[in-house]
Amino acid sequence: MAEKGSLMVGVKMKEVACRHITYQNCTVLHSDATALVFEVERTVAEGGTIETVVSQVLVPWASVNHVLLMEEKA
Numbered sequence: 805m806a807e808k809g810s811l812m813v814g815v816k817m818k819e820v821a822c823r824h825i826t827y828q829n830c831t832v833l834h835s836d837a838t839a840l841v842f843e844v845e846r847t848v849a850e851g852g853t854i855e856t857v858v859s860q861v862l863v864p865w866a867s868v869n870h871v872l873l874m875e876e877k878a
Contacts (some may be wrong), residue, residue: 813834813835815831818872841861843860
């Protein structure tokens with residue numbers, strides 16, 4: 805298993821499960837010994853309008869249950 809904080813910028817993650825929420829299809833923006841910062845696209849519906857928004861999320865490693873990386877084929 806990789807050390808916390810050793811995820812490279814740009815790595816695609818299939819899933820990041822935290823205490824109360826699971827994020828899917830994320831991209832690593834920053835990773836160090838204390839926290840993981842990633843970008844996630846999500847669909848939001850407000851007042852009948854559906855749009856895709858991009859959020860940047862900072863999660864302390866203590867709150868992360870697991871991370872699943874995307875498989876890349878060469």
